[in-house]
Amino acid sequence: MKKLGVVAAGLFVAYGIVRLVDGRDGEHGPGRAWTVGHVLFLVGILLYGVVLVRARGLLRARHAAGTAAVVVGFAGVAAFARVFVVDLIVGFRAEDHAAMSRIGDEYERWPGDLGIYEPLYNVGPLLFLAGLLTLAVLLTVERQLPVWSPVLLLVGFVLISVNLDLMPLGGALLGLAFVSNTTGSRDRRRTSAAL
Known part of the structure; x- marks a missing residue:
């Protein structure tokens, strides 16, 4: 899970x-550049879907909150993926930036006119963050992630939400959240070895 989290953040x-x-x-x-960038993000967000499932599998206690976090996180992943797939389609079809807005309007309710896309566009990132952050907190409580991991996840997403130009920094913080094992686990191993 941790390696996948780092790879997804790297994307x-x-x-x-x-x-x-x-x-x-x-x-x-x-x-x-538009196409390459959007493909990178799309693969990254889909990898985060795998991270959600693997994080849930690592929980020692079978929390209902863990299952709910995966469901909520998946809703966010789906919302992100939909936005980026539409952006890719629009980018392929448009000849210039002005045409992108015009063509983008055609896909406002794609696929199907369900009337849920505008809310998902706005709420989707929050759903993804809520799911991932909940799992990170649960893993931190179980001492499988360091205490600062949920903090880095939150700060990384706040930076990205404030300004997409901060995506490289925000993504780096998301990756750092998965880099280290807990100090508690290392301390327990040292104590056991000393005994």
Whole structure:
């Protein structure tokens, strides 16, 4: 789970860097950078879906909260994926930035006119964060993640939410949240070895 979390976060960082390169002219997309960046993010968010499942599997206690966190997190992953798939389709179809807005309107309710896409667009990232953060807190309580992991996840997402130009920094913090084992686990191993 931890390696996947780092890889997924690395893809977010890469997306953020490509996005900054794409925006040098003051506009984002369409073009190669738009497509590459969106594919990187899409793969990253799908990997986070796997992280959610694996994090739930690592819980020693079978919390109902862990299962709920996976369901909520998946809703967020689905919302993110939908936005980025639509962005990719629009980017492929548009000849210039002005056309992207026009073509994007055609996909406002895709797929199907369910009337849920606008709320999901706004709430989806919060659902993903809530699911991942809940699992991180539960793993921290069980001393499988360090105490600072949930904090780094939260700060990383806040940075990304404040300004997408901060995606490389926010993504790096998301990755750091998965880097280390807990000091508690290491201390227990040292104590056992000393005895």
